[in-house]
Amino acid sequence: MINDPNTSSSTMLPPKSGVSVRMYNPGFGDCFLLAFPTKDEKAFYTLIDCGVHHQFPKGKEKIRKVAADIAAATNKQIDLVVVTHEHSDHISGFNYAREIFNDISIENLWLAWTEDPTNELANKLKESYGMRIRAISTAIGRLNLSNSQFAERLKGILNFEIQATNGNSQNPSNSSLDFLRTKSKIKLEKPEDYRRPEEPPLSLPNVDGVKISILGPPKKKEWIKLVESKSELYPELTATNEVTAFVVAILGLDPTSPLNTMETEIAKRSLPFDKIHQIKREELEKRGYEQFFHDHYYTDEGKDASWRCIENDWLFTAEQLALSINNYTNNTSLVLAIELTKTEPNKVLLFVGDAQIGNWLSWIQLESMLEESDDIDPSAQDLLRRVVLYKTGHHGSHNATPSRKGLERMESPDLVAMIPVNEQWAKEKMHWQHPAEKIYNRLMEKTRGRVLRSDMIPINGSLLKPSLASEGEWAAFIDQIVWDNSGEQLWIQFTVSD
Ligand SMILES: [Zn+2]
Secondary structure, eight states: OOOOTTGGGSOOOOOSSSEEEEEEOOSSSOEEEEEEEOTTSOEEEEEEEEOOOTTSTTHHHHHHHHHHHHHHHTTTEEEEEEOOOOOHHHHTHHHHTHHHHHTSEEEEEEOBGGGOTTOHHHHHHHHHHHHHHHHHHHHHHHHHHTTOHHHHHHHHHHHHHHTTTSOOSSSTTOOHHHHHHHHBSSOOOSGGGSBOTTSOOBOOTTOSSEEEEEEESOSSHHHHTOSSSGGGOOOSSOSSOHHHHHHHHHHTOOTTOSSOSHHHHHHHHTSSSOGGGOOOTTHHHHTTOHHHHHHHHOOOTTSOOGGGOOTTGGGGHHHHHHHHHHHHHHHTOOEEEEEETTSSSOEEEEEOTTOOHHHHHHHHSOTTSOTTOOOOOHHHHHHHHTEEEEEOGGGGOTTSSOTTTTGGGOOOTTOEEEEOOOHHHHHHHHOOOSSOHHHHHHHHHHHTTOEEETTOOOSSSOOOOOTTSOHHHHHHHHHTEEEOOSSSOOEEEEEEOO
16 A cells, blocks of 8 residues: 555545554544445445543644544545444544534444433433532532632543533534434434344444454443452442442432432442431430530530541542543443454454453453453453454553453454554643553564554654564555555554455
């Protein structure tokens, strides 16, 4: 393939056989355009996510350029849009570049079962999520009164969760997902219209030799809540959890409410004592306990009690809460294993969104097995063994690419990785290790240098051969790559042939 200087404003052609994967560079965020050849020698375009982190400088402008390129590349016809999860760095493009997407036709939309409004568990998870979001907003309100810088940090995390989903300023009620649901010609109406891990592999209309397995998000909430390891489980309704107690306190949830809602339930469970040890306030005096509490817990009028005051310190738990929400949303990622079935063995492209460990474990490990065991699900093992393109999870963070049961199982000598990331911005502005050094080094070793990064797209010239790559292998790799030569560093594209 030749790097045509004009490619950034022209059609993206599919390969004769296989698939081309264009990784965009919106700054910091995920946006992938895949072109499959159809039976009648046209293209089937699949867009997986389109977002930029809302704090990335000039992110809106960058994602608009990306969207304009998508419009040109697809001749304004996308066959399938896949949304992995609702974070601004994955879906904000549909808001920031709304006027461009307005002009593009979208045939079909894949959303995970967690977005199905008729799914009971999905609704419960959303209710719990909503309650936590309100708790953080309330904490920000209180911290604002005391001019805390911490409030600003919290706002950053909160906006990451909700800004992208809450619509743009012109049309605030129309979120990215609402927009896509309306836009898609094939409507999501029944539970079967949402993607679920238990459904049989899917094919793409008019495309030969492609089979797509849905691996996540897991159908059990325990897995969704498993964000790092079992010891990090965030149970929904336990009294001992600091975060849960915080939600109850800041929202002033009432454990004595006669209503049988999730809020009342969570408030009841946050009480420090079991029911048999609880005494109603009005009974204190009757039972003669008033003096005891007065002596030990109350303050006499006129006495300095400032030492008892915790002011805003307790509000700092809000950050822990915000991060737990963040991890949770990552774990709802829709995970796709795209198999090219014309080759033997089949080649696999693995798109994991930002899935964290619970999502991975739900499909790589049989549920009955212990986390410590080395066994993994045979079908997952088989898929991992054949991965030739790994879309690195969560921008290469430490908690989204398992080692023993994940990356180490990817044994194909053809393995290539793509990382949508901006390491410098992540490190300097956000204090994140994206990509995590150990994961990055191991990816480089496993792929023998064939790692494509959205923050390392050549301006012109060529992609430098890393020392880990052999001359021959590198030349063959370069043959499969083409990138935006407009000087904008807008995308880099790799073709998996079969
Ligand atoms: Zn992300």
